[in-house]
Amino acid sequence: MIKLKKVWLCGMGFMMAGAALAEAKYVAPADVKSRGTKVSEYMFYNQDTDKDGKMTLEEFKNQAQTRDVKQHNRALKKKGLYMTPEKQFEVMDTDKDGKITPEELAKFLDNQRSKM
Numbered sequence: 222m223i224k225l226k227k228v229w230l231c232g233m234g235f236m237m238a239g240a241a242l243a244e245a246k247y248v249a250p251a252d253v254k255s256r257g258t259k260v261s262e263y264m265f266y267n268q269d270t271d272k273d274g275k276m277t278l279e280e281f282k283n284q285a286q287t288r289d290v291k292q293h294n295r296a297l298k299k300k301g302l303y304m305t306p307e308k309q310f311e312v313m314d315t316d317k318d319g320k321i322t323p324e325e326l327a328k329f330l331d332n333q334r335s336k337m
Contacts, residue, residue, distance in 0.1 A: 257330030261323045275320035282306045302336060 297303040
């Protein structure tokens with residue numbers, strides 16, 4: 222019976238602490254990479270054929286034909302968020318130099334992920 226009281230009191234403490242934490246925002250440590258950053262690094266490693274650290278529209282369109290991207294696009298179509306590869310590239314290329322950087326791609330992917 223004493224154990225039950227301890228568990229119950231402990232549970233109440235967690236509930237009260239949980240209520241206080243509901244207001245708090247989680248801030249990830251600086252060395253933790255976002256999902257968008259991890260995906261963009263993977264995409265650049267595989268698709269940046271000239272290894273210049275930037276991806277052209279042609280390189281980006283080549284990766285758009287992979288199975289994972291096609292599956293992701295089907296999910297986007299269901300939610301009304303689908304864009305053609307050309308439109309995606311235009312949105313990602315924030316400095317309008319005709320190439321996208323890993324940072325531009327990561328920002329776009331994180332933004333798109335937050336909408337899903």
